Amino acid sequence: MSGSTPVRITPRPAADHPGPPEELATPYRQYVYAYPHQKSYRRLTSGPLLTELWAAERLDALSLYVHVPFCEMRCGFCNLFTRTGAPEEVTxxxxxxxxxxARVTREALEAQGRQIRFTLAAFGGGTPTYLTATELTRLADICEDVMGADLKAVPWSVETSPATATDDRIAVLAERGATRVSIGVQTFLEEEARAAVRPQKRAEVDAALTRLKAAAFPILNIDLIYGIQGQTERSFRVSIDAALAREPEEIYLYPLYVRPLTGLEGRHAETGDGWDEQRLRLYRSGRDHLLAAGYEQTSMRVFRRRGTAAVDLADDAGISEYNQQAGMVGLGIGARSFTTDLHYTTDYAVAVPEVRRIIDDYIATPTDDFRRAQWAFRMDDGERRRMYLLQTLLESTGTSEAQYRRRFGAPPREHFPSQFAALRERDWIREHPSGTLRLTPEGMAWADAIGPLFFSARVNDAMAAYQDR
Incomplete structure (x- = not known):
């Protein structure tokens, strides 16, 4: 797929019975955080107006996501849409x-004369705190004064890094009411950081965490990665214990993936079954250690400390790793918006030259062009079933068969017989007395392989046709 060649979307109904699922040969097929994947989107020749897309949508429980595509460095495993070292002129x-x-988006939302209300917000990236304190203040002003989101009245989260979690930036986040700050540490060991092509010092990590703890955000999350070359259960435990010493409300454990166009591509020696076994071993060790330390597991990656604000706030706000639903409004390059019938975004890439080109194109976009969806994926009933199933089944609460039936007219096992047969055969799923389908502990370990089992043929074909750039 070229970055500049438009193609017209011609949707066809998603097949709910694509035949037997692929062989589950590896637990690490891909990280499933939203369905369908952004590689399924295509550029529209003449996209629909946002006023038309949002005319029939609920506007009283919107979520706001702002994507900031800048970082101070690019880690070896990173395949996110981000540019490093951007000067203040660009930011x-x-x-x-x-x-x-934001102005034309809000105009579109309010075109029918209905009042809008945001109940959730997030700044992602990239690294939003790459922006200076003054720029972060302006970003918050845009969200509040232009978009109409009351950041002090809703749960909102922001991502940061050790190098950018400075006193002045943290002060802005605290003053504007951030409820959750997530810091990407990945490892507390400098030799593992070097192996992951992540130039960070332990002293810098410790100083950033000290500042964040002093700010007393309701939820502090620490990201860690397992599967780094040379990493052992003992060394992974060192990082987990260092994180636990900070008493964070959340800890995320991510498996290392090596993707095309990343710094680790072609350099990471661990491949095949040996690497899968290493990552599974590290995952199980880390999971068990966190459970013993008083954390509860809510998905393959997410662990929340029992009896803390993380659990109560996340439950009350409906926050989850797979938090995806109609009513998401995205701003910025790569940010996705979700309506009932169309998911849309901007152009997307990983390769450095393409990322810079897309950022330049975004900055030069005429205002009127923002009034229409640009890159999109057309949803239908089959795709909505898959999206709902993925965002419930991959969570520890599982999929309520009664709720699924009310939404879609039949039980999930009737729509996806071969997939559920494969899960039952491996003892990766159980039906609880409440009528809820839940992954077993081992099923949760294989969640990154289970998710793709439910992708439609249309999504798989689109992803296969996507050319990495």
């Missing part, structure tokens, strides 16, 4: 464009 112009996009 300033990005915010100018983001404000223009």
């Amino acid at each position: 300033g112009r990005f915010l100018d464009t983001l404000e223009r996009q």
Whole structure:
């Protein structure tokens, strides 16, 4: 797929019976955080107006997501849409464009004369705290004054890094009411950081965590990665214990993936079954250690400390790793918006030259162009079934068969017989007395392979046709 060649979307009904699932040969097929994957989106020749897309949607429980595509460095495993080392001239112009996009987006939301209300917000990236304190203040102003989100009244989260979690930036986040701050540490051991092509020092990590703890955000999350070359259960335990010493409300454990166009591509020696076994061994060890330390597991990656604000706030706000539903409004390059019938976004890439080109194109976009969806995926009933199933089944609460039936007219096992047969055969799923289908502990370990079993043929074909760039 070219970055500049438009193609028209011609949806066909998703097949709910694609035949037997693929052989589950590896537990690490891909990270499933939203369905369908962004590689399934295609550029529209003349996208629908946002006023039309949002005319029939609920507007009283919207979520706001802002994507900031900048980082101070690019880690060896990173395949996110981000640019490193952008000067203030670029970040300033990005915010100018983001404000223009926000204005026309709000106009579209309010075109029917209905009042809008945001109940959840997040700043992601990239690294949002790559922006200076002054720029972060302006970003919050855009969300509040232009988009109409009351950040002090809703749960909202932001991602940061050890190098950018400075006192002045943290002060802005605290003053504007951030409820959750997530810091990507990945490992507390410098030799493992070097193996992951992540130039960070332990002293810098410790100083950042000290500042974040002093700010007393309701939820502090620490990201860790397992599967780094040379990492052992003992060394992974060192990082987990260092994280536990900070008493964070959340800890995320991510498996290392090595993707095309990343710094580790072609350099990571661990491949095949040996690497799978290493990652599974590290995952199980880390999971068991966190459970013993008083954390509860809510998905393959997410562990929340029992009896803390993380559990109560996340439950009350409906926050989860797979938090995806109609009513998501995205701003910025790569941010996705979800309506009932269409998921849409901007152009997307990983390769450095393409990322820079797309950022330049975004900054130069005429305001009127933001009034239409640009890159999109058309949803239908089959795709909505798959999206709902993935965002419930991959969570520890599982899929309520009664709720699924009310939504879609039949039990999930009737729509996806071969997939559920494969899960039952491996003892990766159980039906609880409440009528809920839940993954077993081992099923949860294989969640990154279970998710893709439920992808439609249309999504798989689109992803296969996507050319990494």
